[in-house]
Amino acid sequence: MTKYRIAWLPGDGIGKDVLDAARLVLDHLAFDAEFIHGDIGWEFWCNEGDPLPQRTIDLLQQVDAALFGAITSKPSDAAEAELIPELQGKGLVYRSPIVRLRQLFDLYICLRPCKAYAGNPLNYRDQIDLVVFRENTEDLYAGVEFSPIPADLKAVLTQHAPNFAPFKDLSGDQVAISCKINTLRASQRIVKAAFEFARKNGRKKVTVIHKANVVRASDGLFLQAAREVARQYPDIQWEEANVDAICMWLLKNPLNYDVLVAPNLYGDIISDLCAQMVGGLGFGCSGNIGEKLAVFEPTHGSAPKYAGQYKVNPIATILSAKMMLDWLGEVEKAKHLEAAVAAVIAEGRVRTYDMGGNHSTLEMAQAIAEKL
Ligand SMILES: NC(=O)c1ccc[n+]([C@@H]2O[C@H](COP(=O)([O-])OP(=O)(O)OC[C@H]3O[C@@H](n4cnc5c(N)ncnc54)[C@H](O)[C@@H]3O)[C@@H](O)[C@H]2O)c1
Structure with a gap:
């Protein structure tokens, strides 16, 4: 019997390309797992009226973790038009399956490390090493x-x-x-997760992001929760920052920041900003983490124009797989994998198009695998 059961969710477009690359690397790492395919994405919306079929939800209830590629989402009129004729006019409403997954499985932490690996020609500044904790279940994404x-x-x-x-x-x-709905419980637990991470990983500072001076009720509650939690961590330096101001400061002095924690919408925006400073969509990895399940994914979408061409950068997905290994407690394997990614980037011999090269998705994965 294998040690782990991993749900394998390629989804749409380049989701399959990048998951194939991650698999090549995980197999080289001798990661002892059974990978079980799960249906998710646009095809299942069009043909079944549900981009996250119940069978996939059932699968996720029986696995240790999941690796997810990307999905295609379209506005509601396009979504209705692409349903098979038998399903049209039935009042079906498209909802992003990844947002649903986060809420269904209470994956309340969206963790997005943003590290500038030495030698990456896309680094905004070398030595950036930020970790964003984004609340993942409520706020403006509550769907109300x-x-x-x-x-x-x-x-x-x-x-x-x-x-x-x-x-x-x-x-x-x-x-x-x-509706922007923030609860005390969810605010406290995301801030606590950020402080715990800081303490465990020897991080120096936590920055709490909000806009409580204007959005007084919901952000006010988030900030109040953050202040209460911060008091329990006298060993960790912390500060508060308005979301607009932090966008400026992050660009000006990115090395002044360490761990950032924010409600859902601001976290979404800040994490894309941070990802862009360390190479953009080809490098943006993330984990949606709950108490029982975690789903890891690159932050990019399905990039339909590149689907099936094996052209895009798989590093975001491979680093997401590294986060999955960490979460499963396979810390040594995670370290090896990150070191292999760092070595390939530093060497600069193999680069995908976004890095100025012309190597394919699988050539990048192969180069990383060879460093393991
Ligand atoms: N989590 C998700 O699955 C997710 C996230 C964002 C967008 N989407 C969906 O994806 C579809 C396409 O959206 P989009 O075009 O705005 O965003 P996208 O992230 O799919 O792609 C935008 C562009 O970024 C570049 N890019 C993306 N991933 C890359 C990679 N790994 N390496 C190199 N370059 C990369 C490509 O030039 C691509 O055309 C839409 O339907 C959107 O709703 C899904």
Whole structure:
């Protein structure tokens, strides 16, 4: 029997290309696992009306971890138009399967390390080594949205929220509402996860990102939770930063930052900014981590124009696989893998197109495998 059961979720477009590359490397590493394919993505939306079929949810309940490639998402009118005729007009609503996975399995940490590996020609600045903790289950991504706004909700808002006055007479199709919902529990646990990580990994500082001066209720609660948690970690330096200001400061002085923690939307934006400083989409790795399950994925999408061409950079996915090894406790294997990636980047002999080279996805994976 193998030691681990890993759900293997290529998804759409280049998802398959990059997962094939990760598999080549994991096999070289003699990672003792059974990889079990799971259906996810656009094809299953079009043919079954569900991009995350129940059989995939069942599979995820029986594995140790999952590696996910990418999915294609399209706006609701395009989603409806691409359903097979039998499913059209049935009121099916497309929802991103990865956002659903995060909520279904309470994968409350989105962990995104952003490290500038020496020799990467795409580094904004050498020695950047940031780790972003993004809350992954609520905030503006809670999915509580109204368009059009029901009349009774409008009446309640008019009665209870004086600031709703400028909107109260607009017709239903002239205004939309997306709720930013933060809870004390989720705010506390993401900040705690960031501080625990800092302590365990000898990190010096945690920066708490918010916009509580304007978004007083939901960000105010996040900040209050963060302050309470920070008090329990007197050994770790910490600071607060407005999300707009931190975008400037990160670009100006990226080496001043270490661990960053933020509610969902700001975390999403900040982590793309940080990823771009260390090479962009070809390097952006991430983990969606809960108490029982973790799903690791590159942060890029399905890049349809490159699908099946084995052209894109697999490093983001290979580093996501490295994060999976860490999470499973295979720390030595994770270290070897990261060292192999670092060695290939430093050597500069094998580079995919985004790095200025012309090597393929699988040639990059092979070069990394040979360093193991
Ligand atoms: N988590 C996800 O699965 C996810 C994330 C973002 C976008 N999407 C979806 O992916 C589809 C395409 O979106 P998009 O084009 O805006 O973003 P994308 O990330 O798929 O690609 C944008 C561009 O970035 C470059 N790129 C992406 N990955 C790369 C890699 N590994 N190596 C080198 N270059 C790379 C390519 O030039 C590509 O055309 C959309 O349907 C979108 O909704 C999915």
